[in-house]
Amino acid sequence: MEKEKEFYERLESKGVSRRDFMKFCTFLTATMGLSTSFVPKVAEVFAAPNQRPPVVWLHFGECTGCSEALLRSMYPWIDELVLEILDVEYHETIMAAAGYQAEENLHNAVKKYKGQFVCVVEGSIATKFDGGYGKVAGKSFLEIAQEVVPHAAATIAIGSCASFGGIPAAAPNPGGYKGVGAALGMEGKIVNIPGCPPNPINLVGTIVNYLLLGKLPALDDKGRPVFAYGKTIHDSCPRRAHFENDEFVEQFGSEEAALGYCLYKMGCRGPETYNNCAVAKFNDGTSWPIEAGAPCIGCSEPDFWDTMTPFYEEL
Ligand code: SF4
Ligand code: SF4
Known part of the structure; x- marks a missing residue:
């Protein structure tokens, strides 16, 4: 208990509230594919490590x-x-x-x-x-x-x-x-x-x-x-929704226009790359390459430097 109290005090002194920490543990637990019932256990691994x-x-x-x-x-x-x-x-x-x-x-x-x-x-x-x-x-x-x-x-x-x-x-x-x-x-x-x-x-x-x-x-x-790494980038890509969702297609005017929102023709390697970037994101969950407009270059695949280049050409 004392250990746990000290841990939260240390976090507090760095400007991290208990609420921020629990939010992080919930996110981490979900990323690990565990149910929410594991959140307190995950928090304990950090707060009171045995x-x-x-x-x-x-x-x-x-x-x-x-x-x-x-x-x-x-x-x-x-x-x-x-x-x-x-x-x-x-x-x-x-x-x-x-x-x-x-x-x-x-x-x-x-x-x-x-x-x-x-x-x-x-x-x-x-x-x-x-x-x-x-x-x-x-x-x-x-x-x-x-x-x-x-x-x-x-x-x-x-x-x-x-x-x-x-x-x-x-x-x-x-x-x-x-x-x-x-x-x-x-x-x-x-x-x-x-x-x-x-x-x-x-x-x-x-x-x-x-x-x-x-x-x-x-x-x-x-x-x-x-x-x-259980799913491809393409599996979880929000840009995919634009050509697979009727509402978006309607919004874009045609299926072709909605498809234009996808970065495939700019060389996106999302369909061949296994990683969780779309879900985990970077910079405190702010964004990730495809969301920022950069096609995936397949960086988590073996030999990506040889097999995925030239990066900006369609597969
Ligand atoms: S941007 Fe890439 S990952 Fe996203 S839907 Fe298009 S091809 Fe798939
Ligand atoms: S190239 Fe970018 S989007 Fe693709 S796996 Fe690597 S970090 Fe994720």
Whole structure:
């Protein structure tokens, strides 16, 4: 009870009311595909955590956009909530340690929490030339991943680079970059949260699922949580309503005019892309690319950089 009181006081001091927090928990519960009866339990995971799993967050071939998307989220406190429920032992972007001290932190955390820590990987792994296309502290990304990932209780690949190779793996891919699962031969054992960058709500949902239900969420055949990637962008797109709804067709004057509101002819990859952007939205639920007039470029699909280009040409 004391823990919970302190938690709400901390949120209050950051300008977040209990009501805002409960609204967020309701939204998160719905995003995770759970019934509203789970809302108090989801709130409890944050407010009175009975476990804070240690986390090792590795950075490989990437732009740090996934960390930025989380830390600079327009929900000004999503990052605080994540840090509230996790014990981040190693994260190159936010930790104070550098050089030898940082390396020591990583090795100590893996040794101390063997089989218990959650590993989050951001970025893809160079596999050609002994991993020579990507190194940290003299070790290749591949060596580091081999030393850390197999000892984690669960591994989450955050972003399209870590999930499927992303832009570093785009043709001609001289370094032989691959997603974490493919580089380590662990496909199907790693949760992929693709997107360039992914919506932070999908990472939070995966972690809360793990803490609340004691297991990782159900995954599709590409290792993505079904709660977030179970439907295509096109399935939930509001622009679709304009040519499928009689009222809109009437408003636009003809079916053809209503169809013009859809971005398909501008190259929209919504019909081939699995993600929940239309429902989760970005920037505190303000908008999302298609709502803002930009066609979907398929950023959460494997090899989107090669298979979805040229982006603005019709499929
Ligand atoms: S804008 Fe894209 S996702 Fe939306 S209806 Fe058109 S093709 Fe489908
Ligand atoms: S709308 Fe498409 S390209 Fe844009 S973030 Fe969502 S999945 Fe990625």
